[in-house]
Amino acid sequence: xxxHLESAEALRKFVDSxxxxxxxxxxxxxxxxxxxxxxxxxxxxxxxxxxxHRCWEFVMGxxxxxxxxxxxxxxxxxxxxxxxxxxxxxxxxxxLGIWGRWTGQAIEWVDGRQAHIITITDVxxxxxxxxxxxxxxxxxxxxxxxxxxxxxxxxxxxxxxNYCIIAFDYISLRYINDAxxxxxxxxxxKSVIEWIRSFNLRDFEIYRVDGDEFCLLFDHADMMSAGxxxxxxxxxxxxxxxxRPENEDTFITCKISxxxxxxxxxxxxxxxxxxxxxxxxxxxxxxxxxxxxxxxxDMILKRDLQLEISLKNCVTDDMKGFEVHFQPIxxxxxxxWLGVEALCRWKSPEFGRIxxxxxxxxxxxxxxxxxxxxxxxxxxxxxCARLKLHxxxxxxxxxxxxxxxxxxxxxxSKVLMALQRYGFPGRSLxxxxxxxxxVDKGDYSRTTIEKLQAxxxxxxxDDFGTGYSNFNNLKSLPVGILKTEKQFIDDIVVDEYQxxxxxxxxxxxxxxxxxxxxxxxxxxEQMKKLMQNGADYYQGYLFAxxxxxxxxxxxxxxxxxxxxIFDEAKRELARGDDKKGxxxxx
Numbered sequence: 387x388x389x390h391l392e393s394a395e396a397l398r399k400f401v402d403s404x405x406x407x408x409x410x411x412x413x414x415x416x417x418x419x420x421x422x423x424x425x426x427x428x429x430x431x432x433x434x435x436x437x438x439h440r441c442w443e444f445v446m447g448x449x450x451x452x453x454x455x456x457x458x459x460x461x462x463x464x465x466x467x468x469x470x471x472x473x474x475x476x477x478x479x480x481x482l483g484i485w486g487r488w489t490g491q492a493i494e495w496v497d498g499r500q501a502h503i504i505t506i507t508d509v510x511x512x513x514x515x516x517x518x519x520x521x522x523x524x525x526x527x528x529x530x531x532x533x534x535x536x537x538x539x540x541x542x543x544x545x546x547x548n549y550c551i552i553a554f555d556y557i558s559l560r561y562i563n564d565a566x567x568x569x570x571x572x573x574x575x576k577s578v579i580e581w582i583r584s585f586n587l588r589d590f591e592i593y594r595v596d597g598d599e600f601c602l603l604f605d606h607a608d609m610m611s612a613g614x615x616x617x618x619x620x621x622x623x624x625x626x627x628x629x630r631p632e633n634e635d636t637f638i639t640c641k642i643s644x645x646x647x648x649x650x651x652x653x654x655x656x657x658x659x660x661x662x663x664x665x666x667x668x669x670x671x672x673x674x675x676x677x678x679x680x681x682x683x684d685m686i687l688k689r690d691l692q693l694e695i696s697l698k699n700c701v702t703d704d705m706k707g708f709e710v711h712f713q714p715i716x717x718x719x720x721x722x723w724l725g726v727e728a729l730c731r732w733k734s735p736e737f738g739r740i741x742x743x744x745x746x747x748x749x750x751x752x753x754x755x756x757x758x759x760x761x762x763x764x765x766x767x768x769x770c771a772r773l774k775l776h777x778x779x780x781x782x783x784x785x786x787x788x789x790x791x792x793x794x795x796x797x798x799s800k801v802l803m804a805l806q807r808y809g810f811p812g813r814s815l816x817x818x819x820x821x822x823x824x825v826d827k828g829d830y831s832r833t834t835i836e837k838l839q840a841x842x843x844x845x846x847x848d849d850f851g852t853g854y855s856n857f858n859n860l861k862s863l864p865v866g867i868l869k870t871e872k873q874f875i876d877d878i879v880v881d882e883y884q885x886x887x888x889x890x891x892x893x894x895x896x897x898x899x900x901x902x903x904x905x906x907x908x909x910x911e912q913m914k915k916l917m918q919n920g921a922d923y924y925q926g927y928l929f930a931x932x933x934x935x936x937x938x939x940x941x942x943x944x945x946x947x948x949x950x951i952f953d954e955a956k957r958e959l960a961r962g963d964d965k966k967g968x969x970x971x972x
Contacts, residue, residue, distance in 0.1 A: 393496045394420070407482065407506035409441065412499055413492075416440040416456075419501060428482060446479055476509065485513040526594040529575065534660070537593040537601060541656035547649035549605050550612035553663045554619055556598040557641040557671060566636060573629040574638055575600075581622070585615075601663065609678070612646050616676045620644045643670035645677040651684060662687060668751070694748055696734045701754050707733045708758070710765045711932035714944070715784065715903060715925045718917055721952035723944045725816070726775070727784040727925065728766035729932050730758060746788075755788045760800055762786075767810045769935050776814040778945045782844055784816045792819060792831045798838060805841070816844035816867060835864045846903070868895045872906025872926075879911045885919065892920035914955050 401408040401422040409421040418441050426433040429444065436444055446453035474489045486506040495501040524536035532540075556562075556575070563571040579592060582602070589605040604612060619642070626637040645666035653659045662679060665687050670677040677683070700706040712726040732745050749755040763785050770776060770783045791797055805812055817838060819831075835845050846867035870891055878884040888904070895902040904916050907926030916924060929949070933941065 397496075398422075406508075407486070408503065409436075409445075410493075410495070410501055410503045411441045412495070412501055414500065416442060418444070419495060425506075444481070446477070446481060476513070479506070482506070482508075484508045485510045528572065529579070529594055531579070531592055531594040531600075533593065534595045537595060537603065538656040538660070540591070540603060541659055544605075544649065547652060549603060549649040550607040550609060551604070551647040551649065551659070551663065552602040552612055552616050552619070552644065553595070553647065553667055554600055554616075554642045554644045555667045555671070557643060559598040559640065562638055562640060566638065570629060570636060570638065574627055574640060577627055577629050582619070587615075595660070595663075599667070609646065609648050613676070613678060616644050616646045620676050643667045643677075645670050645679065647679045651679065651681070665690065690748070693734065693737055693740070693745075694752060696736050697732075697745055697748055697754065698752065700732070700734065701749075701757055705758075705761050707735060708761065709733075709934065710762055710769065711934055712766070712769070712938045713925060713932040714930045715782075715923050716929050716949070717780075717923055718913070718921075718952055721948040722946065723929070723949075724780060724923060725782040725784060726770070726938070727818075728762055728786070730762045731932075750788065750790065755790050756794060759786070759788050759791050760804075763801065764804045764807070767804050767808050767815070769938070770814070771808040771810045773939055773942060775942070775945065776811055781945065782814050782816045783810075784818050784846060786818045786820075786848070789820070792834060797834055798841075801838065801843070802841065812841040812843045816846050818846040818848050818867075818869065819865075820848045832864055839864065839866075865900065867901045867903060869903045869905055869925075870921075875904055875906055875912050875916065878915045879909070885915060888916060888921065889919035892922070895922075896920070910951060910955060913951075914959060917955060917959065 397410075398420060401420065402424070404422060405424055407422070407425040407428065409425055410419040411417065412419055418437050418439055421433055421436045423433060426436055429436075431444065442453050442456075470492055472489055472491045474487060476485060476487050478484075479486050485508070487509045489505045489507070490502045491505075493501050493503050524532055524539070526533045556571075559571050559574075562574060579600075582592065587604070589607070591603050593601045593603065595601050602615075623640060623642050626639045629636050629638060645663065647659065647663060647666065649659075653662070666677045666679050666683065669683075679687075700708065709731045711729045711731050713729060714723045715725040715727060716722065717724040730742060730746070731739075732742075733739050746755065746758075749758050766783055766785055770781075775781050775783070787797075794800075801815075801817070804810075805815065819835075839845060844867055845865040846869055847865045848869045849871050868891070870888075874884060874888060874891070876884075878888055892902050901922040902920075903923045903925055904921040905925045907913050907916065907924045907928045909928060912926075913924060913928060928951075930941070
């Protein structure tokens with residue numbers, strides 16, 4: 387007996403020396419056999435009052451039964467034999483007012499009884515730190531919404547797919563931030579989130595997946611209800627939003643794309659779902675409607691993904707399947723070919739010929755457009771240099787530049803390197819940009835154009851009249867050539883409005899000291915109307931379809947000989963064979 391007392395006293399001295407909460411409890415009776423002064427002193431209770439009483443009278447503030455960390459839970463095999471391995475958990479102790487890490491170790495008490503020694507370590511600061519780190523990892527710091535990482539985690543916890551996702555993307559957010567300031571954009575997003583939360587929807591969470599992309603994750607939702615809410619969101623954005631950045635009332639109209647995803651469709655991973663969301667949002671952006679991800683769309687998107695992989699493989703495999711074709715640009719005054727436009731063509735090994743609009747848009751989306759664009763530039767210059775076309779009077783090669791290339795700081799140096807590599811003069815090159823806000827207002831793009839013009843390179847503006855710019859700022863554009871879309875001459879033979887418009891475009895171009903190229907000329911009648919109305923150059927199937935390098939070489943004489951079609955048209959106009967031979971404005 388004395389030996390037992392000596393052991394107990396030794397243990398007491400040990401536990402009293404520790405600045406953690408320690409107590410020993412009888413396994414069968416829940417009687418506190420020993421408690422250290424640190425624990426009792428924190429509770430403000432005499433140690434003698436705690437010892438001999440049931441632990442749950444003091445621990446966790448539960449005076450009606452065992453606490454959640456009861457030692458009996460460690461009897462894993464149910465036969466009264468204790469698990470010798472330490473057991474640990476974390477819980478909040480309202481009595482101590484701390485988050486504690488509870489560690490229980492089975493021991494044999496000094497008198498042979500089965501017992502546990504429990505150690506409680508204060509981890510409140512650690513808990514707060516972990517929560518803060520979790521908040522930083524899983525929450526957007528500006529709007530305090532769960533972020534993309536949290537969405538991926540939550541989707542991984544829902545393998546059954548019994549959920550719906552509504553995703554929407556603020557298409558106009560960048561322009562709102564530029565026009566009204568970042569505070570206005572933030573205020574708009576907060577207004578939208580508050581509006582959605584005002585519906586008091588059940589079992590849903592809002593995530594900020596990207597700067598301008600948000601997702602609503604609904605548990606136990608059906609597609610009909612989700613689709614209805616998506617329609618409401620889309621309809622609401624047809625009207626302006628009233629926001630108050632810096633206490634000023636502002637009304638802002640913002641375009642969005644919206645899509646609905648059915649979790650029951652089946653996805654390999656959260657990453658696959660997010661990829662589907664991005665692709666479906668693109669479709670919504672292009673159509674201007676709510677896109678619903680279903681089986682049919684699944685097939686379309688999977689084919690697009692396969693086509694995307696094929697495109698990547700071909701580009702990285704030394705531009706496999708890519709060719710440059712050349713469509714002639716003709717001069718009606720001389721009656722012969724003057725230049726060519728370089729056009730990219732691609733034949734996928736898996737899918738065959740792919741329309742340029744399809745693969746070019748895809749290349750822009752996946753970041754390959756610069757690689758393709760510079761390859762076309764070099765290949766086109768190489769072909770024209772080999773055929774010595776630049777030695778033909780006033781010849782020019784027209785090559786398209788993407789908006790991404792216009793934002794590339796290395797553009798000018800890459801163009802200069804291509805010219806030097808093939809000994810091709812800058813005056814024989816025209817670089818064509820598509821009309822856009824970036825070209826019209828972007829200081830960097832305008833500076834780039836001016837540097838290219840300093841190399842005697844011509845600059846052309848494609849699709850004039852269909853994009854951002856208007857006739858009022860035409861003269862300020864730093865370009866020397868305008869190109870009109872095919873739609874401006876499709877019905878020019880019978881449509882007096884198109885006749886007048888073609889004349890007006892030519893007059894505007896000439897007033898700004900620019901040349902006008904009319905694209906899409908397919909009939910002699912269209913050509914005659916254009917000859918009446920003053921377009922400088924023509925391009926279209928009437929003269930030639932886009933030609934391969936070898937087809938171009940076979941017809942190279944057309945840069946030096948007059949095409950009879952022009953002489954014939956001039957004679958007809960001179961005789962007045964065309965009943966509306968006068969310019970439509972006269």
